[in-house]
Amino acid sequence: MSLIEVKNLKRTFEDGVKTYALKDTSFVIEKGEFVAIMGPSGSGKSTLMHILGLLDRASGGKFIFNGKDVSKLDDNELASLRNEEIGFVFQSFNLLQRTTVLDNVILPLIYSDNKINAKKRAEEVLESVGLSHRLDHYTNQISGGEKQRVAIARALVNKASVIFADEPTGNLDSKSGAQIMKILQRLNDDGNTIILVTHETYTAECAKRILKMKDGELVSDEKVVNRRKVNVEDVIK
Numbered sequence: 230m231s232l233i234e235v236k237n238l239k240r241t242f243e244d245g246v247k248t249y250a251l252k253d254t255s256f257v258i259e260k261g262e263f264v265a266i267m268g269p270s271g272s273g274k275s276t277l278m279h280i281l282g283l284l285d286r287a288s289g290g291k292f293i294f295n296g297k298d299v300s301k302l303d304d305n306e307l308a309s310l311r312n313e314e315i316g317f318v319f320q321s322f323n324l325l326q327r328t329t330v331l332d333n334v335i336l337p338l339i340y341s342d343n344k345i346n347a348k349k350r351a352e353e354v355l356e357s358v359g360l361s362h363r364l365d366h367y368t369n370q371i372s373g374g375e376k377q378r379v380a381i382a383r384a385l386v387n388k389a390s391v392i393f394a395d396e397p398t399g400n401l402d403s404k405s406g407a408q409i410m411k412i413l414q415r416l417n418d419d420g421n422t423i424i425l426v427t428h429e430t431y432t433a434e435c436a437k438r439i440l441k442m443k444d445g446e447l448v449s450d451e452k453v454v455n456r457r458k459v460n461v462e463d464v465i466k
Contacts, residue, residue: 231293232391232422233258233281238290240276240445250276252445253290258424260390263417265425265433268442275395277442278426282393283311295390312340316384320396322376324368324383330355331364334383341387354382358412374405381412391422398432410435411459435459 240251251273258264268274279285280292283299292299295314302310317323324333334351355361358378363371368379377397384392394413398406414435417423425436433439434457441449 230260231257232260232262232295234291234293235281236291238277238280238292239288240273240280240285241288249445251280251287254447255290256440256447256450258422260422261417261420262438263414263423263425263436265427265436265439266442267427267430267433267439269428271444272442273445274426274428274442276445278393278395278424281424282315282317283307312337313387314390316387316389316392318377318380318384318392318394318397320399322368322373322380322400324376324379326368328368329364330360330366330368330371330379333368333379334386337383337387351382351386354385355379357385358382372405373401374408377401377405377409378412381409381416385416385421391424392416393424393426395426396428397425398427398429406432407459414459431457 234257236255238251238254239249242248242250254277266274266277276285280287283294294310297310299307325336331348331351334355335347338345338347338350352361352364355364358381360375360378360382363375368376371379397409397413401409410432413423413425423436425432427433434453436453437456438450438452440447
């Protein structure tokens with residue numbers, strides 16, 4: 230079943246001169262896929278992620294998210310849909326400082342209509358990323374790799390329909406980066422939809438499908454034939 234459908238999607242910016250950041254982009258992403266959006270700086274991949282993640286609006290074209298026509302939603306409806314359906318993992322972690330790991334993960338549930346037990350749910354997802362021993366630590370007391378695992382737990386806590394990972398290994402060493410990609414692969418194997426934004430071929434090949442962007446255009450859409458299965462032990466050696 231389709232989760233995301235875009236047809237002739239466009240994004241332009243005007244500051245005296247019109248800039249075409251995204252041009253007539255069309256594709257479909259099914260539920261349960263692991264898709265990498267790949268391209269160099271300025272290719273349009275971040276612009277595309279911001280639109281797909283409901284952080285920005287398209288200038289034209291059609292965008293259906295989980296059966297809803299995004300163009301017909303007002304800002305409050307977009308914010309609600311984003312909070313309930315989408316989880317984000319950013320390169321810079323975007324965690325609250327001077328706040329515990331557990332409270333960082335609970336935060337999305339405070340703004341949610343989801344009536345689950347917030348503390349119990351947060352503890353569950355933190356355990357799933359191997360951080361049950363860090364619940365009461367503050368974010369300035371944990372490593373970069375652990376911060377990114379907290380970010381993944383926060384993205385999972387609302388049982389989102391899709392997780393967007395924007396250069397999730399960009400600020401990490403090789404071992405920590407491999408651990409993050411292994412977690413994302415496991416989450417996908419468990420049925421979670423993952424959309425990864427990266428400029429690295431190595432990282433993109435951990436996905437099952439790669440959309441390549443260049444100069445605001447989608448230039449290829451291919452399945453990964455020899456998918457890279459992450460082995461953290463190989464990285465450690």
